[in-house]
Amino acid sequence: xxxxxxxxxxxxxxxxxxxxxPIGATAxxxxxxxxxxxxxxxxxxxxxxxxxxxxxxxxVELARAQRLTASLSxxxxxxxxxxxFDVGHPFRxxxxxxxxxxxxxxxTFRFDQVFERGDKRRLRTEAADFQLKAAEAQVLDATRQQMxxxxxxxYTAVLARxxxxxxxxxLYLIDSTEQLIKLHVETGDMAEWELIKFQTGKVQxxxxxVAAQLSYQQSVRDVLNLLGSQPANVLVAVATTGPNQTPPxxxxxxxxxxxxxxxxxxxxxxxxxxxxxxxxxxxxxxxxRTLDAAQRALDLAYALRHRDVDVAMEYQRxxxxxxxxxxVSVPLFLHNNHxxxxxxxxxxxxxxxxxxxxxxxxxxxDVDKAYxxxxxxxxxxxxxxxxxxxxxxxxFRIAGVSYKEGNTSLLELRDAQRTYNQIxxxxxxxxxxxxMSIYQLELATGRxxxx
Numbered sequence: 001x002x003x004x005x006x007x008x009x010x011x012x013x014x015x016x017x018x019x020x021x022p023i024g025a026t027a028x029x030x031x032x033x034x035x036x037x038x039x040x041x042x043x044x045x046x047x048x049x050x051x052x053x054x055x056x057x058x059x060v061e062l063a064r065a066q067r068l069t070a071s072l073s074x075x076x077x078x079x080x081x082x083x084x085f086d087v088g089h090p091f092r093x094x095x096x097x098x099x100x101x102x103x104x105x106x107x108t109f110r111f112d113q114v115f116e117r118g119d120k121r122r123l124r125t126e127a128a129d130f131q132l133k134a135a136e137a138q139v140l141d142a143t144r145q146q147m148x149x150x151x152x153x154x155y156t157a158v159l160a161r162x163x164x165x166x167x168x169x170x171l172y173l174i175d176s177t178e179q180l181i182k183l184h185v186e187t188g189d190m191a192e193w194e195l196i197k198f199q200t201g202k203v204q205x206x207x208x209x210v211a212a213q214l215s216y217q218q219s220v221r222d223v224l225n226l227l228g229s230q231p232a233n234v235l236v237a238v239a240t241t242g243p244n245q246t247p248p249x250x251x252x253x254x255x256x257x258x259x260x261x262x263x264x265x266x267x268x269x270x271x272x273x274x275x276x277x278x279x280x281x282x283x284x285x286x287x288x289r290t291l292d293a294a295q296r297a298l299d300l301a302y303a304l305r306h307r308d309v310d311v312a313m314e315y316q317r318x319x320x321x322x323x324x325x326x327x328v329s330v331p332l333f334l335h336n337n338h339x340x341x342x343x344x345x346x347x348x349x350x351x352x353x354x355x356x357x358x359x360x361x362x363x364x365x366d367v368d369k370a371y372x373x374x375x376x377x378x379x380x381x382x383x384x385x386x387x388x389x390x391x392x393x394x395x396f397r398i399a400g401v402s403y404k405e406g407n408t409s410l411l412e413l414r415d416a417q418r419t420y421n422q423i424x425x426x427x428x429x430x431x432x433x434x435x436m437s438i439y440q441l442e443l444a445t446g447r448x449x450x451x
Contacts, residue, residue, distance in 0.1 A: 031229040038258045039154050042227060046150050047143070049228045056135075056142040063135035067128035073121060074114040074308075081108040104319030110327075111313045118306030123299050130293035134286045140446075141282035148443040150226055152436060157219035157257045159432040160212070166424045167205075167212040173417060174205050180404065217253050224254060261431035265378070266438060266449050270371050273445050277363040281446035287359040291352040298345035304338040307331055366444035374437040381434045384427040392423040 031049045034041060047053065083106040224230060278284060310329035315322070399416035435450075442449050 031227055033224060033227060033229045033255060036256050036258055037223070039151065042150055042154055042223065043147065045227050045229075046146060050146050050226070051228065052142050052146055053139065056139040060132070060135045060139055063128070063132040067125065067132050070124040070128035071121065074116065076114075077110075077112040079108070079110040079112070081110070082106070083108070105317075106319075107317045109315045113311055115309045115311060117308055118303035120300060120303045120306070120308075123296055123303055127293045127296035127300060130289045130296060134289035134293065137282045137286035137289060139282075141286060144282055144443065144446055146226075148439055150223070151439045153219065153222045153226055154257060155259065155261065155432060155435055155439075157216065157223055158259045158261055159428055160216040160219045161257060162261060162428045163425055164209075164212040164216045166421060166428070167209040170417070170421050171205050171209050174202055177400075177413065177417075178202065220253050220255055220257065223257065261428060261435060263431070263435045263438065263450060268371070268374070268441065268449065270367065273367045273371060273441060274364055276445040276447050277367050278360065281359075281363050281444075283359050284356075284363055284446075287352070287356040291349070291356050294345065294348040294352040298342070298349055301338060301341040301345040304341055305333070307333070363444065367441070370437065370440040370444040374434075374441060377430070377433040377437040381430045384423070384430045389423055389427050392420045396420040 031045060033045060084104065307330050310327075312327040312329070314325045314327060316325065317323075396416045396419070399413045402412075438449050
């Protein structure tokens with residue numbers, strides 16, 4: 001009966017072990033990206049398929065498994081022993097007593113259970129809890145980094161798209177001016193060599209268009225690469241467009257990014273940004289949780305000096321006699337009093353404190369750098385306000401009308417067009433820099449500033 005009870009305890013203990021959770025395939029799934037891609041949709045795809053974020057999530061699963069292991073009590077041990085067999089007749093008198101022999105068969109069943117002292121299980125669990133929280137913060141940090149990279153690449157593509165449109169519009173205006181010059185040549189108001197000289201200079205605008213096409217298509221491919229996708233059937237318009245052919249539309253790129261470079265100003269201050277960074281940045285939180293785990297590990301190292309007690313229940317049959325007993329075992333710290341574990345835990349705390357100080361300093365530095373960049377980009381944006389672009393456009397329009405009436409030279413018209421083109425490109429870059437400075441602030445603080 002006692003043996004059956006021991007076996008039942010062992011079977012029930014085995015049944016409490018949960019089967020391992022299935023782990024998904026490590027291969028990246030197929031990523032379907034819509035032809036017209038918005039930033040919100042790109043962020044959704046990134047969260048599902050970015051390999052850096054997926055790898056960080058596996059770190060959480062690892063920490064969760066370690067937490068489960070730390071929370072478990074020591075397993076009991078079931079032992080069986082058979083002793084004092086006669087070498088000459090090992091199978092004689094297996095379960096009976098023989099009074100003619102000096103020794104009878106001895107069978108022993110023993111059930112051992114270690115009882116931990118010093119609150120070791122709680123300390124192990126708390127340390128593992130902090131490690132789990134640190135792993136979760138690392139997922140958020142990986143997401144923060146990848147989201148910033150996505151925004152940077154996405155709006156680089158938007159900037160390239162806007163510059164491509166400027167180049168297309170510029171070439172269209174050049175074609176219109178060329179038709180106007182031809183009309184002046186046909187009426188005898190202008191020498192033909194003026195038309196030839198103008199057509200020679202047109203090559204530069206065609207070259208600018210090809211460069212803008214290449215920049216847009218490459219920036220779009222950078223977005224696809226970060227999302228883990230590749231274009232299936234891409235029309236490489238740059239390689240097939242001749243100098244006198246109609247420029248290809250934006251749809252010839254692998255996809256079209258949807259977004260506006262313009263952004264509304266945000267109200268921010270350095271003290272508020274610094275407070276946000278220290279409270280919300282995932283890398284700061286992860287470093288703090290690692291320090292908390294190290295402090296629990298030091299408490300656990302000191303708790304190792306509390307001796308665990310091994311209590312054993314024993315059933316023994318010797319010959320025809322049945323006996324029971326209890327055995328208590330206590331370790332003697334004669335050679336190892338766990339000073340090594342304590343020293344190791346102290347060093348881990350010092351290391352974790354140093355890492356936290358470094359991450360905190362880095363966060364404050366990032367906020368300061370991002371805020372200075374924000375201030376400069378804001379001043380630069382003010383130089384290219386809508387009035388500046390409107391005045392450049394009006395100046396070009398007036399120069400065109402004046403040229404048609406014969407009051408302005410071709411050189412003045414081309415200079416007005418070149419100025420207008422430069423203002424548009426510079427305005428696009430200023431809006432891009434301003435938006436990216438806000439994203440830099442988001443990266444530095446770990447909080448969104450643009451909704």
